[in-house]
Amino acid sequence: MRNSPIGVFDSGVGGLSVLHALRELLPNEDIIYVADQAFTPYGKRSKSEIQKRSAAISEWLIEQGCKLIVVACNTATTNAIAQLRESFQVPFVGIEPAIKPAALGSKTGVVGVLATEGTLSSELFQTTAQDHAKDIEVVSQIGHGLVALVESGNATSLEAEMQLQNDLAPMLEKPIDHLVLGCTHYPFLRETLQRILPKNVTIVDCSDAVAKQTHRLLKQHLLLQNSTGNTSYHSTTTPNKTLWQLFGVTDVTQINI
Ligand code: DGL
Secondary structure: OOOOOEEEEEOOHHHHHHHHHHHHHOOOOOEEEEEOOOOOOOOOOOHHHHHHHHHHHHHHHHHOOOOEEEEOOHHHHHHHHHHHHHHOOOOEEOOOOOHHHHHHHOOOOEEEEEEOHHHHOOHHHHHHHHHHHOOOEEEEEEOOOHHHHHHOOOOOOHHHHHHHHHHHHHHHOOOOOEEEEEOOOHHHHHHHHHHHOOOOOEEEOOHHHHHHHHHHHHHHOOOOOOOOOOEEEEEOOOOOHHHHHHOOOOOEEEOOO
8 A cells, every 4th residue: 555656636737836845745655646627627616516526536546546635726625625535535635725824924913815716615714714813814815717827828927917916906905914825726826926916925835734744644654655756647638738848747648537
């Protein structure tokens, strides 16, 4: 079992931000990455659709022998991780908007969260935000079309800058000093975000925390591997080679799930 791969999935290339953190910390693990690009974006889908897709992909990853699954998507985690843990026996690691570290680091007492509609409307997010509401003000904002911009290779375009400017305008009227990236696609917008955000705003991305939690769980279950660290990439639609190459990936296989 310890020589089995880790499964990682997202609605698209966003989860590659988590994969990069996993690779840094776990260079000797084999990883199978699935991008559910036939169903991207998840952010506008219903909870039951997100649950169905997450279950179908997890089932496929388990069929490939995965020993642990990283849900590299905030929308899938906040809408489906409880049901995944009930349905399957492998351990799951999820990703949620990192409000806690932002709240702890905030001096102004106001933090921003940029995420998909699916994440912001989920019960899990609402509960987490309320837990912190006693100490700080959480200003949340839906990212409109940002996932599509990343999926089309336009993360650093003028269009992305204008869209971010629109989305962030209301929260920038408040004294936020942290911006939590609540979607794994958004770290790829960092360069564009930095052009817009005031210098005192810290960008919070919790990919490293996900990698640490994955390491902890593998250790706890005696599942740490010592291989050459292969990564294979799969998409649920015909892979757009130009897009994947932008992310440094040259070999992507189409799978039908
Ligand atoms: N990257 C995902 C997330 O973290 C999903 C975005 C989407 O497909 O809308 O929320």
